[in-house]
Amino acid sequence: MGFFTRRDEGLPLADQFEQQVLVMDGSMRDALAAQGLPPSESPELVNVDRPEIIADIHRAYVDAGAGIIRTNTFAASAPALARFGAESRMREINAAAVKAARIAGARHIYGAIGPTGLSIAPYGPIPFDEAYRVFRDQIEALADAGIEGIIVENMVDLQEARVAILAALETAAKPVACTFAFGDGGRMPVSETDPLGAAVTIAGMGVSHLGPGQGVDPVHVAQLLELMGRASAVPLICLVDAGREDVLLSQLDACVEAGAGIVGTSGGAVALTRTIAERVTGKVPPRRRRSRATLLCSRKRLVPIHPDAGTVMIGERINAANSPRLAEFLRGGDLTVAVEEAKQQVAAGAHVLDINVSIDEVDEAKMLAETIGAVQAEVEVPLSINTASPRSLDRALRVYCGKALVNFVSAKDGSLARMLPVVKKYGAAVIGLTLDEQGIPATVFDKVDLAKLMLDACEDAGIAPNDLVMDCIVIGAAENQEQVREALDAVRQVSKKMELNTTLRIASVSHGMPNRFVLNRAFLAMGLAAGLDSAIVDPLEPGMAETFAASDVLLGRDKGAAAFKQRFG
Incomplete structure (x- = not known):
């Protein structure tokens, strides 16, 4: 036949x-x-x-x-x-x-x-x-x-x-x-x-x-x-x-x-x-619709970023630019501190870990790949790879086991043209920063316009919309309180009208202010109410994990308060 x-x-x-x-x-x-x-x-x-x-x-x-x-x-x-x-x-x-x-x-x-x-x-x-x-x-x-x-x-x-x-x-x-x-x-x-x-x-x-x-x-x-x-x-x-x-x-x-x-x-x-x-014989395979969920994974753990899922906590502590102790160890080729930070953040409730090793006197491409390997060997959560270098990103994604999130891609300095092909090659998801040659947009309209530009660039590169997570960048309240509200409004617009998943680096809002922990927790809760699906935070900051858990209950993200009861019951 x-x-x-x-x-x-x-x-x-x-x-x-x-x-x-x-x-x-x-x-x-x-x-x-x-x-x-x-x-x-x-x-x-x-x-x-x-x-x-x-x-x-x-x-x-x-x-x-x-x-x-x-x-x-x-x-x-x-x-x-x-x-x-x-x-x-x-x-x-x-x-x-x-x-x-x-x-x-x-x-x-x-x-x-x-x-x-x-x-x-x-x-x-x-x-x-x-x-x-x-x-x-x-x-x-x-x-x-x-x-x-x-x-x-x-x-x-x-x-x-x-x-x-x-x-x-x-x-x-x-x-x-x-x-x-x-x-x-x-x-x-x-x-x-x-x-x-x-x-x-x-x-x-x-x-x-x-x-x-x-x-x-x-x-x-x-x-x-x-x-x-x-x-x-x-x-x-x-x-x-x-x-x-x-x-x-x-x-x-x-x-x-x-x-x-x-x-x-x-x-x-x-x-x-x-x-x-x-x-x-004669049957035609159906076309399937894409989900909105951004799905990240390590070899054993899957993490969805989606309005109907719990808010994803992205731990930011493995950042050599902000940690002199981590930078010192990395310059000596010692990954001990990076692995310690990974374990502590996961124990505190982090679902994803952001890794940034971009410092002087270190071959970023080599160190980033080595750090990813060391961290993946010890913890099971997915990773966010934070680099502006396509060479470093290629080497890192090559060895990463799972589907990673890529951080620090923007509309500035040709970042989209340099980074998106690497993201696509390895099937990663990407955080898009609302940033261009003029800097961080001051209004919600300009932020949304940049989000649309980045969405178009991703689709042109063959990256599905659900693999783009938008960061509508907030600047410090000490510098401009009005722009805090603009960032939250942009989150609402991008989430509701563009149907894209969102994130923010929470600690940016309290830069230059006293009692930063209080501001960070308040801003996180406001962001979640505005439609934030994930947030980049220090999981060890007092009250941070509790704010995630409580907000998910009150906003209906934690169905039946199951996760909250498991954690605190």
């Missing part, structure tokens, strides 16, 4: 994604096992030892209606092949796999990339760049042989998934899909990342599809796809275990309705692929 019509076969793959649900093949490993390959032997070596067997299996899937064929290269990276003493044959094995798929008449060939087993920094001993080279080398071999797309498949560790996707996107100009394996607890087995956190991290990086792979009970797959779909409007892929074929088939329509644009299995026989192809 043929899945594609004659009209479909001539369309570019990207166009087909929008016009129909595509079917991916089943498991090569299972098919080889059925033909007698012992579990102790490498399926990938069959590419060169008996390529006709691989081609015959691919051909059976093509005839069954699979429009996308995965190469037999899931474990064909150098580290994976080293278990069989075949690492020196990596390029040969990958090239042979692509050739076998082509001989079989595959309509679209995707290079399959699986986990390497490497434990990558900051959570393991393998440097990021070393792991990157492993994936790059395999992807280069596949790309040189003529693949049309790449699937980063059944990833068990979030950082390894990020490294593989970056290598794929930077090495080959091809669509990249990614699937995740989930264990019994519903999390990735190594990084313990939940499905939404995995999707949030990967969605903004430029993948064409994302979704669940091994370890998902078919009865829950449609629900899981709907959950992962909350991360973004990126199309979904559904390649789950086929152990309960009747249940899987009963869920197909719901999977497509949830946004699955590619369907298949991580196992199963050719007959199952044929049935799947028959069931989805």
